[in-house]
Amino acid sequence: MAGADPAEAVLEVRGVCTRFGNARVHDGVSLEVRRGEVFALAGASGCGKSTLLREIILLHRPDAGSIRLLGQEVVGLREEEALALRRRCGVMFERGALFGALTVAENVGVPLREQTRLSGPLVEQIGALKIALAGLPPGAASLYPSELSGGMRKRAALARAIALDPEVLFLDEPTAGLDPLSASGFDDLIRHLKALLGPTIVIVTHDLDLLWRVADRVAFMADGRIVGVGTMQELSRTEHPVLRQYFVGPRGRGAREQSWKRG
Amino acid sequence: MAAGASPGAGPSGAGADVEVLGGEVRCSGTWTVDRIDRVEGRFPDLARRAGNEIVVDGSAVTAMDTAGIWLLHATALALERQGRSVELRLRPEHQALLELIRSPALALAEPAAGRGGLLPRVGRWALGALDQALAMVSFVGESAIAGTRSLARPSRIRWRSVLQNIQTAGFEALPIVGLLAYLLGLVIAYQGAGPLGRYGANVFVADLVGLAMLRELAPLLTAIVVAGRSGSAWAAQIGTMKVTEEIDALRTVGIAPLELLVLPKVLALSVALPLLTVFADALGVAGGMTMSRSELGVSFQDFLDRFSQAVSPADFLVGVGKAPVFAAVIALVGCHQGFQASGDAESVGRRTTVSVVQSIFAIIVVDALFSVAFSRLGI
Numbered sequence: 233m234a235g236a237d238p239a240e241a242v243l244e245v246r247g248v249c250t251r252f253g254n255a256r257v258h259d260g261v262s263l264e265v266r267r268g269e270v271f272a273l274a275g276a277s278g279c280g281k282s283t284l285l286r287e288i289i290l291l292h293r294p295d296a297g298s299i300r301l302l303g304q305e306v307v308g309l310r311e312e313e314a315l316a317l318r319r320r321c322g323v324m325f326e327r328g329a330l331f332g333a334l335t336v337a338e339n340v341g342v343p344l345r346e347q348t349r350l351s352g353p354l355v356e357q358i359g360a361l362k363i364a365l366a367g368l369p370p371g372a373a374s375l376y377p378s379e380l381s382g383g384m385r386k387r388a389a390l391a392r393a394i395a396l397d398p399e400v401l402f403l404d405e406p407t408a409g410l411d412p413l414s415a416s417g418f419d420d421l422i423r424h425l426k427a428l429l430g431p432t433i434v435i436v437t438h439d440l441d442l443l444w445r446v447a448d449r450v451a452f453m454a455d456g457r458i459v460g461v462g463t464m465q466e467l468s469r470t471e472h473p474v475l476r477q478y479f480v481g482p483r484g485r486g487a488r489e490q491s492w493k494r495g
Numbered sequence: 496m497a498a499g500a501s502p503g504a505g506p507s508g509a510g511a512d513v514e515v516l517g518g519e520v521r522c523s524g525t526w527t528v529d530r531i532d533r534v535e536g537r538f539p540d541l542a543r544r545a546g547n548e549i550v551v552d553g554s555a556v557t558a559m560d561t562a563g564i565w566l567l568h569a570t571a572l573a574l575e576r577q578g579r580s581v582e583l584r585l586r587p588e589h590q591a592l593l594e595l596i597r598s599p600a601l602a603l604a605e606p607a608a609g610r611g612g613l614l615p616r617v618g619r620w621a622l623g624a625l626d627q628a629l630a631m632v633s634f635v636g637e638s639a640i641a642g643t644r645s646l647a648r649p650s651r652i653r654w655r656s657v658l659q660n661i662q663t664a665g666f667e668a669l670p671i672v673g674l675l676a677y678l679l680g681l682v683i684a685y686q687g688a689g690p691l692g693r694y695g696a697n698v699f700v701a702d703l704v705g706l707a708m709l710r711e712l713a714p715l716l717t718a719i720v721v722a723g724r725s726g727s728a729w730a731a732q733i734g735t736m737k738v739t740e741e742i743d744a745l746r747t748v749g750i751a752p753l754e755l756l757v758l759p760k761v762l763a764l765s766v767a768l769p770l771l772t773v774f775a776d777a778l779g780v781a782g783g784m785t786m787s788r789s790e791l792g793v794s795f796q797d798f799l800d801r802f803s804q805a806v807s808p809a810d811f812l813v814g815v816g817k818a819p820v821f822a823a824v825i826a827l828v829g830c831h832q833g834f835q836a837s838g839d840a841e842s843v844g845r846r847t848t849v850s851v852v853q854s855i856f857a858i859i860v861v862d863a864l865f866s867v868a869f870s871r872l873g874i
Contacts, residue, residue, distance in 0.1 A: 319529070332838070332839035332841040332842075333841050344528070347529065348528055348529050348532055350528070350531065350535060350562075351535060354566065354569075357565060357569060358528070358561070358562050358565055360603045361561060361565055361596060361601075361603060362561070364601045364603050376838070376839075377838075377839060378838025378839045378842070395528075397527065397528055397561055397562065428591075428592075428595050429561065
């Protein structure tokens with residue numbers, strides 16, 4: 233948006249604690265996402281990244297702490313206020329979460345029909361535009377989710393997430409389960425959309441290639457805390473043992489060399 | 496900047512607005528997806544009023560997203576198709592958006608065509624039904640082949656699974672089947688009490704309850720309850736396994752899905768359903784006896800004396816004899832619908848519903864066929 237302060241925090245997480253029974257998932261997580269950046273939340277599987285995402289997008293309530301999204305406290309928000317906030321966010325779930333009874337075009341049309349008062353034909357046209365922006369061929373619009381390949385399903389989910397031109401776009405594991413070629417295609421797509429539409433993007437991922445190629449800043453999660461925040465260059469130089477393991481492992485080195493070659 | 500916030504505008508500023516000044520269409524305000532509904536209807540009409548050479552001035556638009564630019568672009572295209580010329584003047588940052596949606600690399604889908612008229616739809620439906628019928632026949636055939644192969648080598652039958660299915664589909668269904676049969680017996684005796692009492696034929700209530708329950712109602716009731724309870728559960732179980740590719744996984748480790756999933760169920764139900772039917776017979780007659788004593792004053796002793804004269808062992812066997820056939824119908828239809836699931840979770844739900852509807856339908860059809868056959872044979 234014109235005139236917005238680039239350093240303004242779109243998302244502030246302060247001291248979030250989460251417990252499932254006796255298992256402590258988050259033990260005082262704090263982080264800050266600035267307007268217009270591509271922020272990635274990284275960490276090993278099961279370290280609580282996705283749970284934190286669910287807390288930010290109002291699907292799960294943390295046991296303690298505060299989360300401010302677009303200037304509004306999320307924890308304990310009433311449902312009517314939450315709706316206004318949800319309208320400004322787009323979410324792409326890990327497995328797409330496309331509605332199985334609807335075609336791709338109808339899936340993308342759902343937020344438009346629910347949240348705006350636009351006419352049917354305009355909804356269809358805007359939906360078709362978003363499907364094309366997500367890099368799907370025109371023929372995919374009339375298919376059902378069960379007829380799509382994994383990569384196409386992710387793109388359809390992304391098209392639905394950007395249906396309302398959200399200010400903040402949350403992507404949960406956008407490249408998980410994709411072959412390397414599709415995954416790198418998805419990296420490019422995210423960068424492309426970022427350049428075109430300019431949303432703040434929050435990515436939850438453990439894909440090192442995605443981290444190197446797309447993320448402006450990365451927060452690394454381990455043991456229920458953030459153990460490092462910064463650019464990938466900065467993080468790869470830190471001495472934290474968990475981060476060393478992550479970056480010095482064979483795949484970590486490979487991803488880094490790849491990202492250099494691509495320049 | 497747009498003029499002061501108009502009523503109804505939300506936190507992010509004024510809604511979209513449009514006005515005509517001379518040959519120029521002035522757009523202002525916030526042209527975003529949640530705002531442009533205010534101008535969507537008016538914009539093309541206003542633009543048409545501006546004459547044949549239209550200038551659309553968007554420099555007063557404070558915020559624009561892809562939906563807003565699409566509305567401008569699509570309207571301009573429509574006007575140009577009517578032979579007018581349209582010039583869009585936009586802020587540089589909005590110009591970039593316009594270039595994006597104009598880019599030839601962006602292939603847009605045409606709006607989906609309808610699914611055709613009545614005739615194609617009826618045709619598609621008929622072909623679908625035919626496919627279903629053929630698939631069912633081939634499934635029964637495959638199961639029969641797998642069944643004879645297993646019977647030749649009984650050690651390959653999964654006895655554990657058979658016993659488990661007898662437990663879940665048979666033993667655990669005892670309370671519900673018993674209760675419903677008892678209530679049905681009560682109701683039949685109660686309905687019969689009026690007419691029989693008027694003719695003084697009180698004791699013939701034993702004929703009514705005995706023949707109705709043993710020959711028809713107990714087998715039907717049991718089969719319908721089991722179809723709803725177990726047939727649907729099996730369709731859902733196999734359907735879920737199909738969707739999550741567990742069926743394929745079974746094949747890759749060398750287990751025939753039919754042998755593991757279908758035959759034990761058919762075998763188990765062929766044992767359990769006749770036993771459940773006997774149980775339903777007993778409770779149904781007990782219900783009839785209870786009602787006969789309270790409504791018609793027929794004592795248990797009198798009822799049973801008349802019952803043993805009225806009802807022959809053949810009547811009992813006719814009822815129980817139908818049960819294994821019903822069992823095969825329920826198990827095969829349920830499993831077949833499970834295997835028909837494909838794609839997503841929704842299809843599992845649909846197949847489960849279809850399995851119940853089809854098995855109840857098939858049970859009643861088979862029962863009617865039995866009635867015809869028995870009457871021809873004079874049983």
